[in-house]
Amino acid sequence: MAADIRQLLLAAFEVEHHEHIAAIRGALGSATPDWNDVFRRAHSLKGAARAVDLPAVEAVAHRLETLFERVRNGASALDRDGANAVHLALDRIESYVAGLKDGAGPDMPGDALAALGRYLGLHGLAPEASAPPAASRAPVAAPVAAAPAPKAPPEPAESGAAILRVPGEAVEALARASHDLASTLAAQAPAAEGLARLARLARDLRAGAEVLAAGAETERPELRAFAARLGSFAREAAELSRRQGAATSAIEAAAVRVHAGAERLALVPAETVLGPLARSIRETAREQGREVDLDLQGLDLPVERGTLQALKDPLLHALRNALSHGWQQPELRRAAGKPEALGLGLEVAVRGSRLQVTVSDDGPGPDLTRIEAAARARGLLAPEGPADSETLLRLVFEPGFSTAEAVDTLSGRGYGLSVAADAARQLLGSVRLEPREPAGTALVFSLPLSAARRSLLLVEAGGRTYALPGGVVERLLRLERAGLPLAMGRTILRHGAGDAATSHPVTDLAEILGPVSAAPDPGNPGGAPPDPGILTAVLLRAGGGRLALAVDRLHDVRSLLVLPAPSFGSDPGLVAGTAVLPGDVPVLVLDPEGLAARAAVTSAVVSAGTMAQAPRSTTASRATARATILVVDDSITTRTLEKGILEAAGYRVVVCVDGQDALDRLRAEIEPVDLVLADVEMPRLDGFGLLKALRADGRFARLPTILMTSRGDAEDVARGLDLGADAYLTKQKFDQRQLLDTIGQLL
Known part of the structure; x- marks a missing residue:
């Protein structure tokens, strides 16, 4: 039982120590570190290590705590040597914890304690003063000469529940x-x-x-x-x-x-697989006596583990290559206005439908002259004739290509970038080398997010079949069109319930795609037209929100191999790849982000409309003609115009000058109000604020409210509908009959 409890504690410690170390590293890279938080992190790390009986970690954490306490109190500043000692200590802790098996780990190298001890000694605190306070605890490695660097540690566990392995x-x-x-x-x-x-x-x-x-x-x-x-x-x-x-x-x-x-x-998270690369390259830099500042970005991004594993070795080669070719003597960097430490970067990001991984440095940049000379010497270029920079930067990926003068532990054999190119091809992607501004080099991997078998939803639109990535599909819907509201000329879908419900205009997939080529539907060649009374739609997560797409039919979900998009005949902004159905029938895999962007453009040019149910009869409209309407607008001209139109139609009209005036009048219950017609941009309280206040008040939660404004952007329309507006009209397309029809439909 005690062993089980300790295993649980160790699992929790794996998560906790990653959080503390990440926070400390983040502070070291910040222009204005919060040293109180850094000190607290080191103190918590020490206490957590003591709780799970890891005295080696506790000793290093205690010395870190001592260092940060002096920095926090202003007794000393953390210079480059101190930062290097801290990074070494954090790397050693991570390596030690990653190597734990059944609660026991390898010996902790003494170089971290030694480095911290030397630094503290130089800054007025004897290393002995920072020894861990618990004399009765198990002995730890003494601060002696640096031990050999540990081998690359095993992959860290993924966040708290990593004890379970799932095929x-x-x-x-x-x-x-x-x-x-x-x-x-x-x-x-x-x-x-x-x-x-x-x-x-x-x-x-x-x-x-x-x-x-x-x-x-x-x-x-x-x-x-x-x-x-x-x-x-x-x-x-x-x-x-x-x-x-x-x-x-x-x-x-x-x-x-x-x-x-x-x-x-x-x-x-990319950190799960790529995190150890940072420790490895820092260790290599220490072995070479070179100072580096490593900037990691986007490692919290969730990525398929197989893709990360395929990238791990190529990225390590790329980082070592950057350390080799980007390195300059400190005096040269100072003369160029750069910090003495070489800046290395590793960034993981999603750009549209592609995964982009970038390794960068702030060194001198690609030496095109040496690249050209090496290419001509190897016969990759004609002995004479011009060579543009783009061609030269492609040649560096040839196997065995190198501009290094000698082979060393970092480079010189010419296979690092070749390995990167092979990995990119295997993942159906590409890699390029490019100069950075103002100085340096970037190696950029561009990979499809789905470079393997993927779950795809097959849909039909415009008589053709397309595939949508299954991971972004949130709901599949078949609804009667007659019961759905309209806004800005488009059908609206409500997603969720209660206050959490959101509104999404429906965009026809065939309308977005236009003439994009695709395969005819293999399961329904020349099939019957869809029922016009039924809306068949797919709700996707895309563009930072949700996108509702109307389709003709929903087919099945299949696991298919996604290949690169065709090089011609397709819109690269909309097509993420190609899948092949049984019978060698190709279908285009659509890019949700591209669809969302194109749908936003389509919505922006749609004329203003209303949100309403099925049309009401003229008799029903007359029956509501004596209803009271509250007109809210800060423009006296607009108020007068709207009041005249509504009174001519037989309505009783009350006017207010802004949202706060209207809210006060409604709460005072001076007269019963059947409908509110409000502007959006008003002083004190705008139309959105008025609408929010009305929906939060039980007395007015169901009071029909129309927003009428010059703000016709799709985002404003969506915001108004999400807040509970029953209709949204724009003044640019003002139509008196449209206004009266909308009011008649709501009353």
Whole structure:
């Protein structure tokens, strides 16, 4: 039992020590470190190490704590030597913890304690004064001469639950199952709609039977009994429909959670695999007697583990190459206005539908003259004739190509960049070498996010089949168009419930794609046209939000190999790759980010519209003509115009000069108000603020509210609808009939 408890404590310590070390490293790279927080981190690290009985870590953490206390109190400043000693100590702690097996680890090298001890001694504190206070604890490595550098440590555990190893095949199977579940739920939508229609039909039949029974000249017991049975049937159908709706909503929510869980299992933070590279390159720099400042960015980005593993060795080669070719003597760097330490960078980022990994340095940059000379010597270029920089920078990826004068432990054999190019090709990507501004070199890997078999949702639009990455699909929908609202001329989907609900304009996928080529639908060649009364849509996570796409049909979810996009005949902004269906039928894999960007452009040019249900009859409009409308606008001209139009249509009109004035009047309950027509840009309280206040007040939560403004951007429209506006009109496209029709539909 004690062993089990210690294993749990060690698992927690793995997570905690990573957090403290990352925070300390971040502070060292900051222009204004919070030394109080740094000191607290070292103190917490020491206490955590003591709690899990790791005296070697505790000793180093204690000496770090002593150092940071002096810096925090202003007794000394942390210079370059001190920062190097701290980085060495942090690397040693990480290596030691990563090598733990069954609670025991390798010997902690003494160089970290020695380096910290020397630094403290030079700054007025004897190393002995910083020894750990617990004399009875197990002995630790003494601060003697530096021990040999440890070999590259094992990969660190991934965040707290890393004790469980899950096969990749199991993760893929779970992802496919989650998509199958989503497809099955989408197929159930017509059944739920049919059940609701059945309940309405039974209610209508019951009402008709009761009318017949009441109008019969003689007593008709059988009619009354029939009406009673229809009543029971109607109640049963209504209750069944209600339960079906509640169960479907619960299952959909569970399916979303399963999908998110499967996605998290397939992806790991880049730090998980690439984190050890930082320790390795710092160790190499120490061996070479070179000072480096290592800048790591984007390592918290979730990436598929297989991609990271394939990149690990090439990136280590690239970092070593940067350390070799980017290195300059300190006096040369000072003369160029650079810090003495070589700046190395490793950045992981997502650009559109591609993963971009960059290794950079701030050294002298590519030496095109030496590259050209080496290329001509190897016969890669003609002995004479010009060579442009782009051609020269491609040649460095040739196997065996090197500009180094001699072979050493860092470079000279000419295979580092060749390894990088091979890895990029295997991942169906590319790599390029380019100069940086104002100085330095960057090696940039550009890889498809899906360079392997991927779960793809197949959809049909415009009579052609396309694939969408399954990882971004949030919901599949089939809804009756008649019951959906409109805004800015587009159908609106509401996602979520209550205050958390958001509104998303629906964009037709065929409209975005235009003439983009794709394969005809293999399962339905020349199939029947889709039902115009039913909206079939896919809700995607894209562009930092959600995108609702209308499609003709939803097909199945398949795990397919994603290949690079065709080099011609397709829009690179919309197409992320190609997949091949059985029978050698190609389909284009669409880029969700590109679709979101194109949909935003499409929405921006759509004329202003209203949000409304099905049109109401003229009689119904007249019935509401004496309703009271509150007009809220800070422009006297606009208020007067709107008041005149509404009063001419038979409405009673009350005006207010801004949102706060309107809110005060409504709360005072001076008169009953049936609808609010408000501007957005107003002093004191704007239209968005007024709408938010109304929806938060139980008395006005359902009060119909129309926003009418000159702000017609898609973002403003979405914000207004998300806050609960019933309609959004723009003044640039003002149409008196449109305004009156919208009001008539809402009252």
